[in-house]
Amino acid sequence: MSMTGHRTMLYSALLLLPATVLLWVFTYQPIFTTILNSFYSTPRGRRPSVFVGLENYETMIADPIFWKAMTNNLIYALTTIPFSIALALAMALLVSANLRGKGLMRMAFFTPTVLPMVAVANIWLFFYAPDYGLIDKFLGLFGMGGNNILGSVETALPAVIAITVWKEAGFFMIFYLAGLQQISPTLIEASRLEGAGFWQTLWRVQIPLLMPTTLFISINAVIGAFRLVDHVVAMTKGGPDNATTLLLFYIYQNGFAFWDTAYAAALTVVLLAILAAIALFQFGYADKRVHYR
Amino acid sequence: MIETRTSPAELIVAFGGWVLALLWVSPLLYAFWTAFHPAAYAVRFDLLAPWTLENFARVWNAAPFPRYFLNTFLLVTLILCCQFVICTLAAYAFVCFPFKGSDVLFMFVLLQLMIMPEALLVENYKTVAQLGLLDTVLAMGLPYLASAFGIFLFRQTFKSIPKELEEAARLEGANMFQVLLRVFVPVAKPIYIAYGLVTVSYHWNNFLWPLVVTNSVDTRPITVGLQIFATIEQGVDWSLITAATILSVSPLLVAFLLFQRQFVQSFMRAGIR
Numbered sequence A: 001m002s003m004t005g006h007r008t009m010l011y012s013a014l015l016l017l018p019a020t021v022l023l024w025v026f027t028y029q030p031i032f033t034t035i036l037n038s039f040y041s042t043p044r045g046r047r048p049s050v051f052v053g054l055e056n057y058e059t060m061i062a063d064p065i066f067w068k069a070m071t072n073n074l075i076y077a078l079t080t081i082p083f084s085i086a087l088a089l090a091m092a093l094l095v096s097a098n099l100r101g102k103g104l105m106r107m108a109f110f111t112p113t114v115l116p117m118v119a120v121a122n123i124w125l126f127f128y129a130p131d132y133g134l135i136d137k138f139l140g141l142f143g144m145g146g147n148n149i150l151g152s153v154e155t156a157l158p159a160v161i162a163i164t165v166w167k168e169a170g171f172f173m174i175f176y177l178a179g180l181q182q183i184s185p186t187l188i189e190a191s192r193l194e195g196a197g198f199w200q201t202l203w204r205v206q207i208p209l210l211m212p213t214t215l216f217i218s219i220n221a222v223i224g225a226f227r228l229v230d231h232v233v234a235m236t237k238g239g240p241d242n243a244t245t246l247l248l249f250y251i252y253q254n255g256f257a258f259w260d261t262a263y264a265a266a267l268t269v270v271l272l273a274i275l276a277a278i279a280l281f282q283f284g285y286a287d288k289r290v291h292y293r
Numbered sequence B: 001m002i003e004t005r006t007s008p009a010e011l012i013v014a015f016g017g018w019v020l021a022l023l024w025v026s027p028l029l030y031a032f033w034t035a036f037h038p039a040a041y042a043v044r045f046d047l048l049a050p051w052t053l054e055n056f057a058r059v060w061n062a063a064p065f066p067r068y069f070l071n072t073f074l075l076v077t078l079i080l081c082c083q084f085v086i087c088t089l090a091a092y093a094f095v096c097f098p099f100k101g102s103d104v105l106f107m108f109v110l111l112q113l114m115i116m117p118e119a120l121l122v123e124n125y126k127t128v129a130q131l132g133l134l135d136t137v138l139a140m141g142l143p144y145l146a147s148a149f150g151i152f153l154f155r156q157t158f159k160s161i162p163k164e165l166e167e168a169a170r171l172e173g174a175n176m177f178q179v180l181l182r183v184f185v186p187v188a189k190p191i192y193i194a195y196g197l198v199t200v201s202y203h204w205n206n207f208l209w210p211l212v213v214t215n216s217v218d219t220r221p222i223t224v225g226l227q228i229f230a231t232i233e234q235g236v237d238w239s240l241i242t243a244a245t246i247l248s249v250s251p252l253l254v255a256f257l258l259f260q261r262q263f264v265q266s267f268m269r270a271g272i273r
Helices: A003-037 A055-061 A064-096 A102-114 A117-128 A134-141 A153-182 A185-193 A198-209 A211-227 A230-236 A247-256 A261-289 B008-035 B054-062 B065-096 B102-114 B117-130 B137-144 B148-159 B163-171 B176-187 B189-205 B208-213 B222-233 B238-258 B260-271
Strands: none
Touching: A003 A261, A003 B065, A003 B102, A003 B117, A003 B137, A055 A261, A064 A102, A064 A153, A064 A198, A064 A211, A064 A247, A064 B008, A102 A153, A102 B008, A102 B238, A102 B260, A117 A134, A117 A153, A117 A230, A117 B008, A117 B222, A117 B238, A153 A211, A153 A230, A153 B008, A153 B260, A185 A198, A198 A211, A211 A247, A211 A261, A211 B117, A230 A247, A230 B208, A230 B222, A247 A261, A247 B117, A247 B208, A261 B102, A261 B117, B008 B238, B054 B065, B054 B238, B065 B102, B065 B137, B065 B148, B065 B176, B065 B189, B065 B222, B065 B238, B102 B148, B117 B137, B117 B208, B137 B208, B148 B189, B163 B176, B176 B189, B189 B222, B189 B238, B189 B260, B208 B222, B222 B238, B238 B260
16 A cells, blocks of 8 residues: 555544544444343342343333334324325425415424424423313313313323424425425426416426425434434323333333333334334435435 | 416415414414413413513522523533534545545444434443443533534535645645645535534434433533423413423524524525435
């Protein structure tokens, strides 16, 4: 290797050192230790952790709360994503249409996005409160009051889903706005000249051309559904009767409330597998099928 | 201004848009209204209710909010500065000093886009405890200091800078750091601003990891402080909770309302590559 080759190597190593050390310590190393610890028992008091093979996984498969958390997470992802995507697209179309006061409209849609989820959760706790909460009072006008929205098994998860949609739709709108800007106006005009109405143009021209954006948003939304549980911590603590327990919240509960770190490790392995599957889908399938210009 | 005739269909769309927008901000407006009115009106809307700042005064005295704000400020500053430096250096290496296997290394860096520090919080907690850093501002920031997203974004930008600019600077005798600081960083300035806004809003709002690694007033950020305050007051005094909430979101919200265009463009820029 030439002198400059060695120098390039040295420069590169020095420049990359801080980033690689930090990524190793806080991303790679914990992945390995998580997998390893999932085969050991939780050390308790003077009892050190011992190798237990698949015991943690057996516990997991027999654990109804784990399955509840998985089902909840699936429902949560499958409802928040289409709702927020549809709303985001509608918002983007409204904001990019030449309407009066579109700046204010964009601000209204986007503002919930800049707020912390904990703050959002606290505002909505107030609305969801039984009897004197805004929503229950509104229902009371029609003689349907007396609901404890966050306190009953049927409505708690939908209530959590609703605030997620409220917070995220405006964020996704931004990406649709960027996507819409890239569609050439001549295409829209051409389709109008062909006699296509608003809905036809939307279905035949705009939505297909926005596919890359939709896919990008969907992948972000799926990751979001598994990474953000701030509102569960702040509003319901997983209750009532685990109706709002999501996978990451259950990991947090096992790790820091029950101090069962070995079981938390086994649960984390499941979460990592899900995230890896999303990553493989994105790199392997999505990037090839949906061509960017 | 061009005079255009508005069709009834357009009117309906505009009306629908306004209704949706109003629906979207109404929770915030109502929370805002509650925070500025006496507790008695929290559950009884009355347009003529007297305005008051008392809720804010009580919140300010009831919990160490100034300290929480300071902690959040320190945390966000730490993360922002370190991310700028660490991600810039890494991106510079990937673009200007590639070596055999640097593409593979870059792929490994990207993994953090999918597996974020929150997912590994139990193991990261152990690491931070072993380092003796529990309950420090540094501990809250550490897992985020090297950001795959930042490295990715800066690498994309640096790659788009023409080689001639770099060579011209070299010919004038600039060393590698001077080239970085005089050629690359200035050209990438808009990306730095965009990334900065995104990372500030992310970490100003971050909750779960700080909740796990802090346990004292001297380190807790505003999100964790708000949650602790709200848990005590829940179901007791909603006007206090809304006041505390409005108070804790106000710095970021004011910044957003002032620099709305920059925020929106930054999120666009950082999201669409």
